[in-house]
Amino acid sequence: MRNIVLTLSYDGTDFCGWQRQDGSDAGKSVRTVQAVLEEALEKLHGSHITLYGSGRTDSGVHALSQAANFFSPIDSIPIEKYPLIINNMLPCDVRVMSAACADEKFNARYSATSRVYRYCMFASGTPPAHLARYVWPLFRMPDLQKLNKIAACLSGELDCASFAASGDESLSTNRYIESARFFSEQVFPYGSLVVFEIEANAFLWKMVRTICGTLLQLEKKGAPDDALKKIIEEKDRRKAGITAPPQGLFLHEVKFDGKRRHA
Numbered sequence: 001m002r003n004i005v006l007t008l009s010y011d012g013t014d015f016c017g018w019q020r021q022d023g024s025d026a027g028k029s030v031r032t033v034q035a036v037l038e039e040a041l042e043k044l045h046g047s048h049i050t051l052y053g054s055g056r057t058d059s060g061v062h063a064l065s066q067a068a069n070f071f072s073p074i075d076s077i078p079i080e081k082y083p084l085i086i087n088n089m090l091p092c093d094v095r096v097m098s099a100a101c102a103d104e105k106f107n108a109r110y111s112a113t114s115r116v117y118r119y120c121m122f123a124s125g126t127p128p129a130h131l132a133r134y135v136w137p138l139f140r141m142p143d144l145q146k147l148n149k150i151a152a153c154l155s156g157e158l159d160c161a162s163f164a165a166s167g168d169e170s171l172s173t174n175r176y177i178e179s180a181r182f183f184s185e186q187v188f189p190y191g192s193l194v195v196f197e198i199e200a201n202a203f204l205w206k207m208v209r210t211i212c213g214t215l216l217q218l219e220k221k222g223a224p225d226d227a228l229k230k231i232i233e234e235k236d237r238r239k240a241g242i243t244a245p246p247q248g249l250f251l252h253e254v255k256f257d258g259k260r261r262h263a
Contacts, residue, residue: 001071003102004082006051008037008066010094013133013247018057018066033057033066033094040089041070054108054254055115058206060246062134065097067108067254113258114178116199119212120248123184124191135193136248138216142194147182147219153229154180154198154211161235163214165206165243173235176201178258180211197252206243214241 010033020038021030034051041049054067077085082099090096105111122135123142154177161173178199185193196212218227218241231239 001073002075003069003104003106004072005067005069005100005102005106005108006096007098008063008068008094009097010063012057012060012062014093015059017059018053036091036094040086043089044085045072045074052108054112055251057251058246061249063251065253066251069102069106069108111256112254114199114201114255115203115251116197116253117208118250118252119196119208119244121194122191123194128190133247136245138194141192142216142219144182144184147215149225150218150223150228151180151182151215153232158232159235160204160207162231162237162240163207163210164204164237168205170204173204175203209244209246209249210240213244217241
């Protein structure tokens with residue numbers, strides 16, 4: 001029995017998030033990334049295969065490098081052949097980028113030491129058609145230096161209750177944030193992307209989007225540099241700002257070689 005780790009990318013636009021959902025909505029099946037992948041793995045193996053993801057991305061959220069593992073009773077397929085074989089069974093909006101064998105104790109969720117998310121915004125008017133599904137149009141260039149000053153408090157173990165969506169079922173709202181920053185990239189010849197990147201041991205439901213939306217609002221109104229720190233200290237979602245829309249968010253990387261943080 002091999003423990004196989006897949007690196008995945010997907011366009012989350014037409015998915016109801018990562019996690020498989022039982023039941024249906026108004027008679028329609030709920031399409032999720034995990035369910036689509038498990039259907040392909042079942043075709044390959046002839047029996048149900050459970051896939052364990054490193055994190056549960058929400059509806060409309062994308063991934064460049066999601067990690068997931070499953071246990072395969074098939075030993076005859078060379079590991080390097082898995083991406084091609086599985087991709088032939090998948091829709092075009094989800095791809096297996098690589099496959100590798102792992103120790104039997106490896107679990108994509110519990111073995112991960114941190115996750116890196118990037119939120120992408122388009123700062124130069126109307127985004128071109130090929131980017132529209134993947135950015136939040138700002139129609140202005142924000143002050144990145146100001147944004148990074150306000151975001152400087154996003155470091156270390158923090159109680160992130162102010163950024164947790166109603167209905168979050170996490171036992172603790174404490175998270176360990178490794179880093180958070182804004183930077184810009186030129187999308188020649190169309191204009192500029194503004195990117196918010198944040199790395200932490202784990203995230204609350206809609207946490208990244210709420211932090212990003214809050215920071216943009218604080219920067220726009222010229223709030224003092226300690227404004228976000230005060231919001232964090234309040235531990236009250238009502239004190240934070242808007243939740244940015246899902247289409248700009250990407251699970252950019254999952255790391256397994258860092259220090260385990262339990263916050």
